[in-house]
Amino acid sequence: MIRGCDTITRTPVHRDPKSVIKEIVASGCQEEPFYVGDLGEVVRRWQKWNHLMPRIKPYYAVKCNNDKMLLSTLAALGAGFDCASQQEIKMVRTLGVSSDRIIFAQPVKMVSHISYASAVNVERMTFDSEMELKKIKQHMPHAKLVIRIRSDALKADHPLGIKFGCDPITEAPKLLEIAAQMDLQVIGVSFHVGSGVQEFESYGRAMRRAAEVFHKADSLGHCCTLLDIGGGFPGTRDNSIEKIAYVVNKELEISFPDDIEVISEPGQYFAAAPFTLAVMVYSIKQVSCEFEHEKAKTSTMYFINDGVYGSFGDRIYDSKQYFPELLQPRPSTPEPCSIWGPTADALDLVVPATDLPRLRVGDWLLFRDMGAYSMVLARTFNGCPVPVVKMYYVEEELWCSDRNLMMMNSSAAAPILLEPNDKLMLIEGVNE
Numbered sequence: 001m002i003r004g005c006d007t008i009t010r011t012p013v014h015r016d017p018k019s020v021i022k023e024i025v026a027s028g029c030q031e032e033p034f035y036v037g038d039l040g041e042v043v044r045r046w047q048k049w050n051h052l053m054p055r056i057k058p059y060y061a062v063k064c065n066n067d068k069m070l071l072s073t074l075a076a077l078g079a080g081f082d083c084a085s086q087q088e089i090k091m092v093r094t095l096g097v098s099s100d101r102i103i104f105a106q107p108v109k110m111v112s113h114i115s116y117a118s119a120v121n122v123e124r125m126t127f128d129s130e131m132e133l134k135k136i137k138q139h140m141p142h143a144k145l146v147i148r149i150r151s152d153a154l155k156a157d158h159p160l161g162i163k164f165g166c167d168p169i170t171e172a173p174k175l176l177e178i179a180a181q182m183d184l185q186v187i188g189v190s191f192h193v194g195s196g197v198q199e200f201e202s203y204g205r206a207m208r209r210a211a212e213v214f215h216k217a218d219s220l221g222h223c224c225t226l227l228d229i230g231g232g233f234p235g236t237r238d239n240s241i242e243k244i245a246y247v248v249n250k251e252l253e254i255s256f257p258d259d260i261e262v263i264s265e266p267g268q269y270f271a272a273a274p275f276t277l278a279v280m281v282y283s284i285k286q287v288s289c290e291f292e293h294e295k296a297k298t299s300t301m302y303f304i305n306d307g308v309y310g311s312f313g314d315r316i317y318d319s320k321q322y323f324p325e326l327l328q329p330r331p332s333t334p335e336p337c338s339i340w341g342p343t344a345d346a347l348d349l350v351v352p353a354t355d356l357p358r359l360r361v362g363d364w365l366l367f368r369d370m371g372a373y374s375m376v377l378a379r380t381f382n383g384c385p386v387p388v389v390k391m392y393y394v395e396e397e398l399w400c401s402d403r404n405l406m407m408m409n410s411s412a413a414a415p416i417l418l419e420p421n422d423k424l425m426l427i428e429g430v431n432e
C-alpha cells in the first residue's frame with residue numbers, strides 16, 4: 001500500500017526543507033526515499049504571479065504534478081485548472097472545483113472524454129485539427145472552442161510544437177472557416193511555447209500571432225474573448241518569471257488592449273519548487289580506470305534509493321541535470337563520483353559526473369525543486385517503491401492570510417477532501 005501523509009504542519013516561521021528532512025531522518029529508521037512539500041512556497045508563487053501578471057489567471061496544468069495537497073492548495077487560492085483527460089477533470093472536480101474553472105486543454109481528445117466533459121459541463125476545450133472539430137460537433141456541439149496555434153520558443157527544455165498546434169497562417173484560417181460552417185463556436189486562441197522556456201521573447205511573438213488569429217476569427221463570425229498563453233514558465237528560483245512578465249504585460253498592452261479574458265497554463269512554475277526529495281546512499285563502489293599515458297583514475301559510484309524510474313525520469317526524456325546537496329556536512333575534500341539509481345538497469349544513472357566529499361552508507365542527499373514531472377512519471381520498476389510525500393508544511397502567517405486556505409484543514413465543510421494522500425485510492429475512490 002502506498003501511503004503518504006494527510007496533514008499539514010503549520011510552522012511559526014518559514015522552514016528550509018533541509019531542516020524538515022533532517023528531522024524526519026532523525027526520527028526513525030527511514031530507508032525509503034521521500035519528499036517534503038512546502039505549501040507556503042505554492043502560496044508565495046501564487047502571490048508573486050498575481051503581483052507580476054494581474055491580468056492573467058493561472059490554470060494550473062495538472063499533468064505536471066497531481067499531488068492532492070498541491071491541487072487543493074491551488075484550488076483554495078482560486079486557481080483554475082488545465083486538464084488533459086477525463087481522469088484529470090474528475091480529480092479536480094472531486095476537490096470541489098467547479099467546471100467553469102477548468103479548461104480541457106488537450107487538443108486531441110478521446111470521444112469518451114469529450115462526452116464526459118459535456119456531461120460535467122466543462123465547456124472550454126482546445127483543438128488544432130479538422131478531425132477534432134468533427135468529433136466535437138458530434139459529441140459536444142455547444143463546446144466553447146479555443147484554437148491552439150503553434151508558436152515555438154527558439155529554445156526550450158521540452159518543445160511541444162511538433163505534436164500540437166496548427167500553423168497560425170497556413171492552417172488556422174481554414175480551421176476557423178470550417179468551424180464556422182459547422183456552426184461551432186470559437187471563443188479564443190491558445191499556444192504553448194514549450195516547457196522550460198529559455199527564450200522569453202517567444203511569448204511576445206506568440207501573442208502577436210494569436211492577435212492575428214483573433215481578428216481572422218472575428219471576421220468569420222466567431223467572437224473571440226479568451227487568450228490562453230499556455231505554460232512553459234520555469235519552476236526555478238531565479239528571476240525568469242519577472243522577465244517573462246515584462247514581455248507578456250508589454251505585449252498585452254499593445255496587442256490585447258481590450259478587456260478580454262487572459263489565462264495561462266503553468267505547470268512547473270507552481271509544482272517544481274515546493275517539493276524537495278530526500279534519498280539515501282545505500283551502497284558505494286570504488287572503480288578505477290586505466291587511461292593511456294595516464295595514471296589510473298579512481299572514482300566512486302554511489303547507489304541511492306531513487307532513480308530514473310522513480311523521481312528522475314526527466315533525465316531520460318529531457319537529459320535534465322540534477323544537483324545533490326548533502327544533508328549532513330562531510331569534511332573531506334570533494335572527489336569525482338557518479339550517482340546511480342536502485343534498479344538493475346544500467347540506464348538508471350542520476351548524476352553521471354560530479355564532485356562530492358566522501359559519503360558513507362546511510363548518508364542522505366537532497367534534491368531541491370523536484371516537484372515537476374517527477375512523481376507523476378514514477379513507477380515501481382524492479383519493485384523499487386515510488387517515493388511519497390512524508391510531510392507538508394506551511395508557515396502560519398501565510399496560511400492565515402487566506403480564508404480558503406484556513407478552511408482546508410478545519411472541517412468537512414471545506415471544499416477540500418483531506419483523506420489519506422493515497423494515490424491508488426484517489427484514483428479508485430472517485431465517483432461521479
Ligand SMILES: *Cc1c(COP(=O)(O)O)cnc(C)c1O
Pocket residue numbers: 061063064082105106192194195196230231232233265266267268269
Ligand atoms: C504540459 C502542458 C502545460 C504545462 O507546461 P509547463 O511547461 O509545465 O508549464 C500547459 N499546457 C499544456 C497544453 C500542456 O500540454
